[in-house]
Amino acid sequence: MDFDVAVIGASSAGLFAAVRLAQNGLRVGVFEKQKELNPARRTYIITPHLDKVFGGLPEELILHRIHMMSVEALGASVDVPLPNPDLVLERRQLVHHLVDKAEYAGAEIHFGLRFVGFEVVGGETRILLNSLNGNKINICAKAVIGADGAFSKVADAAKIKRPVTVPLMQAEVSLPSDWNPAVTKVWFDVAETRFFYWLIPESDERAVVGLIADEKADARQILDRFIHKHEFEVLAYQAGQAAMHQPGLRPWGKVGDLPVMLVGDAAGQVKVTTVGGTVTGFWAAQAAANALMNGGAYPRDLRPLKRELDLHWIIRLLLERLDNPGYAFLIESINQNVVRFLGQRNRDEMAGAFWKLIFLQPRFIGLGLRLLLGK
Numbered sequence: 001m002d003f004d005v006a007v008i009g010a011s012s013a014g015l016f017a018a019v020r021l022a023q024n025g026l027r028v029g030v031f032e033k034q035k036e037l038n039p040a041r042r043t044y045i046i047t048p049h050l051d052k053v054f055g056g057l058p059e060e061l062i063l064h065r066i067h068m069m070s071v072e073a074l075g076a077s078v079d080v081p082l083p084n085p086d087l088v089l090e091r092r093q094l095v096h097h098l099v100d101k102a103e104y105a106g107a108e109i110h111f112g113l114r115f116v117g118f119e120v121v122g123g124e125t126r127i128l129l130n131s132l133n134g135n136k137i138n139i140c141a142k143a144v145i146g147a148d149g150a151f152s153k154v155a156d157a158a159k160i161k162r163p164v165t166v167p168l169m170q171a172e173v174s175l176p177s178d179w180n181p182a183v184t185k186v187w188f189d190v191a192e193t194r195f196f197y198w199l200i201p202e203s204d205e206r207a208v209v210g211l212i213a214d215e216k217a218d219a220r221q222i223l224d225r226f227i228h229k230h231e232f233e234v235l236a237y238q239a240g241q242a243a244m245h246q247p248g249l250r251p252w253g254k255v256g257d258l259p260v261m262l263v264g265d266a267a268g269q270v271k272v273t274t275v276g277g278t279v280t281g282f283w284a285a286q287a288a289a290n291a292l293m294n295g296g297a298y299p300r301d302l303r304p305l306k307r308e309l310d311l312h313w314i315i316r317l318l319l320e321r322l323d324n325p326g327y328a329f330l331i332e333s334i335n336q337n338v339v340r341f342l343g344q345r346n347r348d349e350m351a352g353a354f355w356k357l358i359f360l361q362p363r364f365i366g367l368g369l370r371l372l373l374g375k
């Protein structure tokens with residue numbers, strides 16, 4: 001089997017790269033270790049920036065729209081209306097849609113083939129795959145896109161540093177009858193999690209309630225305590241490890257003469273404030289496809305995304321220094337100008353404008369300095 005591009009991993013980032021490349025006439029092979037197309041159910045909240053990178057998301061993929069984000073800590077709370085609503089999607093449906101789209105564009109998708117490494121023979125780099133029944137298969141391509149998730153084997157084989165990961169757990173629950181289904185809510189409580197809890201309605205009847213933890217073993221226990229306190233009725237659980245962006249990650253390399261580009265969780269292209277990686281994974285997949293189609297440079301095409309991800313990394317660094325009263329102070333400082341700003345600039349479009357917040361609320365200068373100096 002010979003391809004222009006071999007994509008490892010048939011989930012959102014890899015499939016999106018395959019769609020773009022195949023639409024432009026490249027021979028694309030996608031290799032997925034799972035024996036069939038059966039991704040786990042996962043409810044996503046996604047910014048409207050998705051439309052800019054994806055270009056025309058079919059209406060049937062949008063489960064629900066969120067028009068207000070409510071934030072709470074120690075009894076302090078603020079509501080941020082979202083004039084461009086956030087979208088709620090479900091991963092299985094998204095991946096099925098992308099598989100159809102990639103195949104329609106001409107990509108070949110192979111299930112039950114696990115990437116195991118590279119082999120350089122006589123100046124040529126081969127891509128090594130194992131089938132489910134243990135057969136070893138070698139393929140050749142002019143480039144590889146590693147989209148094999150947070151524990152990327154492609155990264156390991158190409159000696160590219162992998163991101164750290166955090167456990168994410170959410171419970172599907174019945175939406176309480178007094179809850180406005182257009183409102184998503186975030187609670188900060190650093191005694192339980194250095195990140196936050198959330199409730200995201202996915203319809204007028206159902207929602208997911210979740211948290212990001214530090215240890216996988218603790219996630220379920222902490223989440224169940226929160227669920228018990230709020231008397232949510234659990235229907236099912238969703239869980240996984242999410243990658244975390246760090247400014248030092250360089251998600252590209254070469255094995256022999258074969259260029260290797262990582263996209264999505266494999267590359268740590270995840271906003272560490274919210275641990276959202278779907279839009280940013282699409283964004284990187286588009287950058288990798290652009291670089292391959294136009295003979296450009298992936299690191300250069302990644303720069304706008306990296307700026308955005310680095311900003312989220314800095315915000316997280318500062319947030320980690322807040323205690324619960326600090327979060328309450330932050331929330332109480334969010335005036336109407338800041339609310340308008342946050343409503344207009346979504347979480348994928350912060351870089352380049354974030355500094356404006358200090359003019360909208362001068363209190364942030366003092367708070368930022370105190371956090372930077374650790375006081």
Ligand SMILES: Cc1cc2nc3c(=O)[nH]c(=O)nc-3n(C[C@H](O)[C@H](O)[C@H](O)COP(=O)(O)OP(=O)(O)OC[C@H]3O[C@@H](n4cnc5c(N)ncnc54)[C@H](O)[C@@H]3O)c2cc1C
Pocket residue numbers: 008009010011012013014031032033034042043044045046113114115116147148149150153168169170238239240241242263264265266270275276277278279281
């Ligand atoms: C519970 C939960 C909730 C989340 N909620 C949100 C949210 O609301 N919004 C948001 O933006 N993000 C969310 N995320 C993060 C989001 O799921 C990820 O950022 C996104 O799925 C990354 O996509 P990906 O294509 O890079 O990798 P993945 O979805 O991890 O896919 C990797 C693919 O590679 C395959 N693979 C792995 N190893 C190999 C191998 N050796 N050979 C071949 N194939 C291989 C895997 O089987 C898989 O299909 C959530 C994550 C979790 C766990």
